[in-house]
Amino acid sequence: MSALLQVNDLKKHFPVRGGLFSRTTNWVYAVDGVSFEVERGETLSLVGESGCGKSTVGRAILRLFDITAGQVVLDGQRIDDLSPGALRSMRRRVQVVFQDPFSSLNPRMRVRDILAEPIRNFGLAKSSAELEARVAALMDTVRLPHDALNRRPHEFSGGQRQRIGIARALAAEPELIVCDEAVSALDVSVKAQIINLLQDLQQEFGLALLFISHDLAIVEHMTRRVAVMYLGKIVEMAPRRQIFTAPKHPYTKALLSAVPLPEPGADRNPIILKGDVPSPINPPSGCRFHTRCPFVFARCRTEEPMLRSAGDGEWVACHLESLPEVPGPLGDPRVRRN
Numbered sequence: 001m002s003a004l005l006q007v008n009d010l011k012k013h014f015p016v017r018g019g020l021f022s023r024t025t026n027w028v029y030a031v032d033g034v035s036f037e038v039e040r041g042e043t044l045s046l047v048g049e050s051g052c053g054k055s056t057v058g059r060a061i062l063r064l065f066d067i068t069a070g071q072v073v074l075d076g077q078r079i080d081d082l083s084p085g086a087l088r089s090m091r092r093r094v095q096v097v098f099q100d101p102f103s104s105l106n107p108r109m110r111v112r113d114i115l116a117e118p119i120r121n122f123g124l125a126k127s128s129a130e131l132e133a134r135v136a137a138l139m140d141t142v143r144l145p146h147d148a149l150n151r152r153p154h155e156f157s158g159g160q161r162q163r164i165g166i167a168r169a170l171a172a173e174p175e176l177i178v179c180d181e182a183v184s185a186l187d188v189s190v191k192a193q194i195i196n197l198l199q200d201l202q203q204e205f206g207l208a209l210l211f212i213s214h215d216l217a218i219v220e221h222m223t224r225r226v227a228v229m230y231l232g233k234i235v236e237m238a239p240r241r242q243i244f245t246a247p248k249h250p251y252t253k254a255l256l257s258a259v260p261l262p263e264p265g266a267d268r269n270p271i272i273l274k275g276d277v278p279s280p281i282n283p284p285s286g287c288r289f290h291t292r293c294p295f296v297f298a299r300c301r302t303e304e305p306m307l308r309s310a311g312d313g314e315w316v317a318c319h320l321e322s323l324p325e326v327p328g329p330l331g332d333p334r335v336r337r338n
Ligand SMILES: Nc1ncnc2c1ncn2[C@@H]1O[C@H](COP(=O)(O)OP(=O)(O)OP(=O)(O)O)[C@@H](O)[C@H]1O
Pocket: 014, 015, 028, 029, 030, 048, 049, 050, 051, 052, 053, 054, 055, 056, 057, 214, 280
């Protein structure tokens, strides 16, 4: 059986307009050739620093805009070129939970109406009694009391609002939920509760999650696989254990070395990257990470590394992997000096 979601060589370039006639003067290469799959019922996390293109991938899957190139395939059907009419059923199957439920929930609507809207829109209840029962069941599912149905979003805490956002996504009976920084704005204890809730729901409903986050500490607790993005591309994709115990790409190593360890006094030998992330308007030639990579060598500056299998479900886009094993400057046996 094919994967629930297949993203093939996805590109999204945004025009930069300027001048008197608002002509396109440049392009933001926000996502520039990204491929991955999400199986039914699994969680794939998309991680990377701010601006690397994570949300743009999520929005492309939700068809919030037309993509520049590539394919987005849901359950065997291309959804990137669907007509507006055909988009309707796809919209039910893929839902989203955003970072800030406050701005994504209509402040004038009561919770009852917020939850009833998708059920009505997608024709999921045959009578008003069934609609009411479904709304009540959703409150149970996200562990909110029924008397909250008559309240409006501003009357809830951040964690409770996120539960409402999750209930609204579930109302459409989706197969995939894109969680875009869904717990990033919450306090630590509330974060843990929402993560537990998402994991329980995933088990209960067999949901697939695309979990977009800049926070690796969160991802470690809830994902099966991780894809690491840098400047519009995936640099490494692997099962969680491999990413967290034996990362291969120098950028993944640097990202992980910045995650605080739970044991007091423990040290990870942080890898400090030089400089800032370059602009996606004018990304570096060759490997996009070469301007900051501690292991850079000549080929990295000119030749773009492809995402290649490194075995055990692991994919890496780095020239280091193909090199003979000789001692490198930092003791990494795969690094060639030149
Ligand atoms: N509508 C747009 N028009 C122009 N540029 C955009 C647009 N949307 C995103 N970008 C640019 O595309 C790049 C990727 O943005 P994106 O929001 O996908 O990154 P991200 O990794 O999700 O970061 P963050 O977590 O900060 O949102 C950024 O440089 C951003 O400024």
